[in-house]
Amino acid sequence: MKEQLDLYDVTIIGGGPAGMYAAFYSGMRDMKTKLIDANEKLGGRMLIYPEKMIWDVGGVAPTLCEKLTATLEEQAQTFEPTIVLGQQVERLEKREDGTYLLETLSGERHWTRTIILAIGRGILKMAKLELEGAERYEVSNLHYTVQELEPFRGKKVLISGGGNSAVDWANELEPIAEKVTVVHRRSQFGGHESHIAKMMNSSADVRTPYEVSRLFSSNGEAIDQVTISHTETDESETIVVDEVIVNHGLKSDFVGIKDWSLDMDDWNVFVSPKLATNLPGIFAAGDFAYFESKLNLIAGAFTDAGIAVNSAKLYLEPEAARMAYVSSHNERFKEKNKALGVVEA
Structure with a gap:
């Protein structure tokens, strides 16, 4: 019996700040999106520190990490991406047509045209x-x-x-x-x-x-x-x-991702200014991605995510717009604004 899989434009691996924002922004780019995370909840490393105050997100007053995580999760679901929790991606297979098959430790398979790695420091365990x-x-x-x-x-x-x-x-x-x-x-x-x-x-x-x-x-x-x-x-x-x-630090495990022939060291994958890895159609964002002017803040993860999504979109559609229209002019928000009772001029 032939296996039936839905093909996604982009699959985001990792549900931290970078992954959640990438899920939102890819919706702005009208991409069929899936997000996979090994945890049973979205949040990534933020789940470890729910009662810490977050001060350094632009335009956001000092906020409990737990509250910011919930807000990011709500935003990530704006365009109804497919979200898969409790699955740890291990293997990668490139097909003849250029698409990728991802396989998890438990044997589930996911089919995608592009990938964004937002895996932070991998599967984290407290020392x-x-x-x-x-x-x-x-x-x-x-x-x-x-x-x-x-x-x-x-x-x-x-x-x-x-x-x-x-x-x-x-x-x-x-x-x-x-x-x-x-x-x-x-x-x-x-x-x-x-x-x-x-x-x-x-x-x-x-x-x-x-x-x-x-x-x-x-x-x-x-x-x-x-x-x-x-x-x-x-x-x-x-x-x-x-x-x-x-608090003796965290031990990291990237499982099988280290065997994908990515250009990486013990902690990071090296990416271009467009957040592209050395593998075609695979991009990275957040703590996992390293480039010369890297900003290791949650705010930096948001920017990484947007750039990675734009790069994935252009990889699939070279004639597409370089970036999404801002939300105040983006057609995708018209109906959502009406649902919020916003009357546009």
Whole structure:
């Protein structure tokens, strides 16, 4: 029996900010669009930090990450793209007619004329605390991400890590926790300079270069003390804690995409100014795409997405307009404006 597959103009792999905006913008370009994401929810890396405040999206007041994610998801569905969740794309097959077949780990197949890779840092997994028995406390008070701030109110919180996440959570929790202790195995922090300065000038107890070396539990269910050790002198100290947050970074897995013969390094695919990869008809956007003037912000992901979609459109239709008309003049929004009760002049 011959397999029947719908052919899409563009298939976007990845449901973070770049992927969601690409799904919206490809609708502006009247492209038949599919978005595939390995997670069960759209949002990509934004799902890890729902209670962080996002300040750097143009024209948007400081907004909770969770709220911005919901707004982006609503926008992504404006032109009713096909959205497939819980499928992790692994294999790529180029057909004789120039189209592509994508196959997921679970065996589903998707047929497309072009592809936009918006996979960020790949399938992300939190780097775990490498201490024997640590996993038993993951159900109580050992955290690898923070979903809500309120449970930490009035608590003694220890944060292990030195990147953006560790610094940001120290600043978020310092006003509401009884005490925040930050432990980092290096002397220098890797977060944004202004955020580091804010943490260093707060009441947070910052210990460097230290690392967590032992966990204690009086009841066997939750951590109540932590031993931290100086990485150079082996000097150690035991601290009473209520909650432990570990931000040791993320481990990335690009699954089979690394076997597609893309021009890439461990983290990024190298693209042209038109966001084209070295494979015809395959483009990239967001954190996964690298080019010389790259802007690693959510706002930059939106621009990447628009350029990648325009490039995919022109790849399919070389005589098409270089970009979509702005929404105030785009025919595709006339009926939608009427539905919103907007009377156009």
